[in-house]
Amino acid sequence: MNIFRFLGDMSHILSFVILLLKITQGKSAAGISLRTQELYMIVFCSRYLDLFWNFSSLYNSFLKVVFIACSSAIVYIIRFKSPQKDTWNPELDNFPIQYLIGPCAVAGLLINQDWTPFEMIWAFSIYLEAVAILPQLFLLQKQGEVENLTSHYVAALGAYRGLYLMNWVYRYFTEDDYLQRIVWFAGTVQTGLYIDFFYHYYQSKRGGLSRPVKLP
């Protein structure tokens, strides 16, 4: 465990807290992509199947359960709970996620570590996580202006990815047996998707002002 990895995980947890606060306290899921949240739920449920047979640390196992529970709770609230379910707009949040899930499933079957069923599912979850933010980014793009909490949510997720990238670099140079090409490739793609958002986030938050983020 290094500081980048730890801060990355904390920033990931922070993103869940921000989103849960926004939809429970604000009673609205406006601006939040249920599609993206459903993709994250699929990602965590498939990747953490190994909760039942792999144990590396209490920290890991605990966070795996937290991630599955938080993403499920978010999907449940937006899809089924009043009044939040009436604030979700399916016409705006209509990214065709089958075009993300399908290719990721094929990639998982073809490109994985050792051709076992779990390695295929695991690789699928890595590929899907890389693109899971796309419906959210498209939704923000359509709206043009991003509410503060929503922008903090996306920023926390972006920070998590950036910190994981630094964690990989750190581990590569400090550990003898540390090589994971699939994760590095997908993670770099994923981090890249946030670059444009971060530019606009920085533009609207600099100078201590808390203006909403405007996207062109």
Added chain:
Amino acid sequence: KKKKAGKDEL
């Protein structure tokens, strides 16, 4: 030569 890492990340 480096070997593949185990699954100790989230």
